[in-house]
Amino acid sequence: MLPALQGTLHASLAVARPFLPAQLRPELTLGQLTATLTPTRATLTLDHTQYLQQPLGLNAQLTWTNGLTASGLLTHPGTRLRFAYDAQALDVSGPLSALALRPFTAGLGPLSGSIQTSLHLPNLSLEQASGSARFDLRSAAQSAAGTLRLAQGQLSGQLATSIGGSRMPFRERSAGCSVRARSRWATCAYRTARAAPPRSS
Known part of the structure; x- marks a missing residue:
């Protein structure tokens, strides 16, 4: 199914809040996950998401041509x-x-x-x-x-x-x-x- 999809998808991260550790919930402002899809890969980024009132960034790649692989970078000031x-x-x-x-x-x-x-x-x-x-x-x-x-x-x-x-x-x-x-x-x-x-x- 995934290889047939193309385009851009946006998903709210608010649904993930109940699954977060209790200490983190008040410190996170959850925005949305954006997935840009091609027949062989997806690029994932975070939008409007903050941790401790500082931007929380994600730049990740998923591929599935030869099994599922993922790689990327999670960023926050100093992290x-x-x-x-x-x-x-x-x-x-x-x-x-x-x-x-x-x-x-x-x-x-x-x-x-x-x-x-x-x-x-x-x-x-x-x-x-x-x-x-x-x-x-x-x-x-x-x-x-x-x-x-x-x-x-x-x-x-x-x-x-x-x-x-x-x-x-x-x-x-x-x-x-x-x-x-x-x-x-x-x-x-x-x-x-x-x-x-x-x-x-």
Whole structure:
């Protein structure tokens, strides 16, 4: 059916609001999705859509001649997330700005900086996922810095954060359940153990 379609379609995004996380609903102004169709592909863009009162952009391509593939770029001030999907894997990479995290960091004060992300998801399976997240977040007197890596569902790396009122370096221990750090915003899909503080000489 899709290869026979041509032209431009517009669809309101308002119908997606009930499916969004509760923290995001009041922060999003949902506009419309525009799809420009040819017999072999579709170009998708967002119009009149804002997140945190700033433009949220999408420029994506879908093709279906040899199976469904998608690629594109999601943008917001300080955030540029590139993505690509085919029958084998989903890949996402790029900087995620502190601004984009604001609904999830309420009460911590203004944050600046970003998280540089990279995720490879074979067969959309979290157990096979690999990637990394390089943190460089700062507030007036606090920070979170370091790199976490994901390989075959196993998390490793070092992240030292004082955001939320306590300095808390941590390292990997094993996979399997969520981390609840004393820092109120810091959660992770894998169990970690806090590193012992350095001994004073």
